[in-house]
Amino acid sequence: MHIDLPDELVAQIDAVANDRSAFVADAVRRLLHEPDDVSDKSEIALINELADELNAEAEDVLEYQVT
Numbered sequence: 765m766h767i768d769l770p771d772e773l774v775a776q777i778d779a780v781a782n783d784r785s786a787f788v789a790d791a792v793r794r795l796l797h798e799p800d801d802v803s804d805k806s807e808i809a810l811i812n813e814l815a816d817e818l819n820a821e822a823e824d825v826l827e828y829q830v831t
Contacts, residue, residue, distance in 0.1 A: 767788070769777075774784070781787035811818075 777784055777787050
């Protein structure tokens with residue numbers, strides 16, 4: 765099987781892995797074993813955890829733009 769990947773993605777893989785094929789195979793296996801709702805719940809939890817800090821930063825940026 766042959767898979768085309770963007771050059772910048774291949775460069776990122778090469779920067780962290782000695783065996784590109786093994787890295788891609790492991791990534792695909794992990795993705796196939798992780799249900800989407802688990803990933804979504806994790807992302808929502810992280811967003812909620814950081815919401816106050818992110819909102820404060822957004823308010824600072826908006827105040828700076830207005831003045």
